[in-house]
Amino acid sequence: MDELRSALEDHMVQMADLVQKLSAELRSGLRPAYENFMGFFHAIDWKEPWLMGLLTFHAVLLIIAIISRKHVNFQMFLFLLALGGVYFAERLNRVLGDNWRSFASQNYFDPHGIFLSALWSGPLLIIATIILINTLFSLCYMIVRWKRAELRHRARLSHNKQD
Secondary structure (H helix, E strand, C coil): CHHHHHHHHHHHHHHHHHHHHHHHHHHHHHHHHHHHHHHHHHHCCCCCHHHHHHHHHHHHHHHHHHHCCCCHHHHHHHHHHHHHHHHCHHHHHHHHHHCHHHCCCCCCCCCCCHHHHHHHHHHHHHHHHHHHHHHHHHHHHHHHHHHHHHHHHHHHHHHHHHC
16 A cells, blocks of 8 residues: 555656646746747837728727628628738738838838738738627527527427317
8 A cells, every 4th residue: 555655646746747847848938939029019119100000990890890790791791801801911011011111110021921910910810700700600590590490380380280
């Protein structure tokens, strides 16, 4: 019995060490990502009019998506519009990179499109995901309504046959 207890305690010590090591790695692994994000965030002049316009555009698009959640056809239009914006992001990055002096104080548009992906495509993909989830909920609701109507119809048919 003592051998079992000793083996169990050794195992618990090993598990505690593994958890500590994993925790330390996760903390150190997230710190560089956090520091990179903060560097990215502070490198941007958020008071530039075109950036404020871009953020306003995304906020208005999100509000429209939420307000129009009951209108499936309009939601599909917004969904395709958002995905179209993501599709054309590379071309948009190229055009904006060539003409940045006319509207920005610095060139945010690198060849890899990191900035535009974060501030253009990212919010559009989030909005498209919200629309997609809403559409799935709407479809589930319509399936439930259809199934209830079908069951009521079958109940009426069987009730009429019994009479």
